[in-house]
Amino acid sequence: xxxxxxxxxxxxxxxTVAYDGAGHGxxxxxxxxxxxxxxxxxxxxxxxxxxxxxxxxxxxxxxxxSIEAIVSNCIGTGIKPQSKAKDADFCKKxxxxxxxxxxxxxxxxxxxxxxxxxxxxxxVIECGECFVRIKIDKRNATAPLRLQILEAEHLDSSRDxxxxxxxxxxxxxxxxxxxxxxxxxxxxxxxxxxxxxxSSSVRLPAHEILHIYRPLRPGQIRGEPWLSNxxxxxxxxxxxxxAELVRKKTAAMFAGFVTRLDPDSEMFGEKDTxxxxxxxxxxxxxxxxxxDPGEDVKFSSSADVGGTYEAFIKQQLRAISVGLGxxxxxxxxxxxxxxxxxxxxxxxxxRRRCTALQHNLMVYQFCRPIWNKFxxxxxxxxxxxxxxxxxxxLVKWIPQGFSWVEPQKEQKAQMEAVRCGFKSRAxxxxxxxxxxxEIDAEISEDNKRADSFGLQFDSDSRTIKGQKEQDDSExxx
Numbered sequence: 451x452x453x454x455x456x457x458x459x460x461x462x463x464x465x466t467v468a469y470d471g472a473g474h475g476x477x478x479x480x481x482x483x484x485x486x487x488x489x490x491x492x493x494x495x496x497x498x499x500x501x502x503x504x505x506x507x508x509x510x511x512x513x514x515x516s517i518e519a520i521v522s523n524c525i526g527t528g529i530k531p532q533s534k535a536k537d538a539d540f541c542k543k544x545x546x547x548x549x550x551x552x553x554x555x556x557x558x559x560x561x562x563x564x565x566x567x568x569x570x571x572x573x574v575i576e577c578g579e580c581f582v583r584i585k586i587d588k589r590n591a592t593a594p595l596r597l598q599i600l601e602a603e604h605l606d607s608s609r610d611x612x613x614x615x616x617x618x619x620x621x622x623x624x625x626x627x628x629x630x631x632x633x634x635x636x637x638x639x640x641x642x643x644x645x646x647x648x649s650s651s652v653r654l655p656a657h658e659i660l661h662i663y664r665p666l667r668p669g670q671i672r673g674e675p676w677l678s679n680x681x682x683x684x685x686x687x688x689x690x691x692x693a694e695l696v697r698k699k700t701a702a703m704f705a706g707f708v709t710r711l712d713p714d715s716e717m718f719g720e721k722d723t724x725x726x727x728x729x730x731x732x733x734x735x736x737x738x739x740x741x742d743p744g745e746d747v748k749f750s751s752s753a754d755v756g757g758t759y760e761a762f763i764k765q766q767l768r769a770i771s772v773g774l775g776x777x778x779x780x781x782x783x784x785x786x787x788x789x790x791x792x793x794x795x796x797x798x799x800x801r802r803r804c805t806a807l808q809h810n811l812m813v814y815q816f817c818r819p820i821w822n823k824f825x826x827x828x829x830x831x832x833x834x835x836x837x838x839x840x841x842x843x844l845v846k847w848i849p850q851g852f853s854w855v856e857p858q859k860e861q862k863a864q865m866e867a868v869r870c871g872f873k874s875r876a877x878x879x880x881x882x883x884x885x886x887x888e889i890d891a892e893i894s895e896d897n898k899r900a901d902s903f904g905l906q907f908d909s910d911s912r913t914i915k916g917q918k919e920q921d922d923s924e925x926x927x
Contacts, residue, residue, distance in 0.1 A: 526850030528564025579673030851883035
């Protein structure tokens, strides 16, 4: 009877908790998460997260390789613009002007514009955010526009609080009364640089600064390093592997320890001593050594790591790859346990994430405002005339296409999609990372050059079409 009452009481108490995750039993008693906003959490932890992220990327090969995998797949050789203005002459002129400007875009004169894309994304992943200063430089031959890339540490996060004009500064960013970004407070030098002077930060208007980061929660104003949720695991796994390496190194140093009653005896014929006066002895192949009473020799023996080491390391690396949003194979380069179908399925999911980052992060926050500013300054400087077309600022950004292990199968699938009307030929060319107008112009020039020399190739679509019509006529006859 007492047991029945206890069970009934337990069930009633259990029924009062609608969700297991909201319970307060023994399993969840020590779980006390913070209910602070994302901005409050980042304000108190961002500096430490960013410093540790820099450190782990410098020292851990998995962390560095993960960043390289994301950057190379998202950026590659660059996300390139294709003007969508209706005026064909204007499109040609603006594309030529842009091509010349890409080599002059970097204020530091280290990268071209597409190299800056990779640098920005790498900084966003490692630091959580990146700042790009738009500088007007009339000495620039093509368009008076230069870009200065600044790391997240340049933002003066100590600036915080209300201003007399009603604006408010939050973590170095000034907001107006309606919540719009008004200005950024940035240091002239990197605070970690040896030549940094403890001067106050400079207020720069928001229209001169691009703040690039991945927002994870509504209202978020600062970026979180992408390695934040795997920092501890990467650090401890690195320490564990180092400990195992040292242990195996020690075990490989085959050593013997001699115990004897008479310290003056030379059991192994030892004569040489080290700086501390300790004698060393050696063994030779085929040695038969007789020991005196009370003397003994013991050899070092270290326990082997066992057969679970590889499985344990793989499981930890799989968890890290999930936290970084890449595949285990990309993180480690280990392709021993995959086949074409499995790795293709993993890459499809990863490339879908890359496509989202390309359009939602890089294009919208970085490429789009730079293109608009470039067009504006090119027109104002007289480098190009304004066409009688309201669509001249419109642009389509084309990232580098993804390649496959078996491109022939993919190309056949693309051909069938075009023939069935499921997609256009222009869209297929864009997916490959090319401009269809440039492709068509090149094909036309190739055909003219071939015809002028009387050349004929199997790759010429006109030849294929004529051969098909001839084959069809022969079948009818």
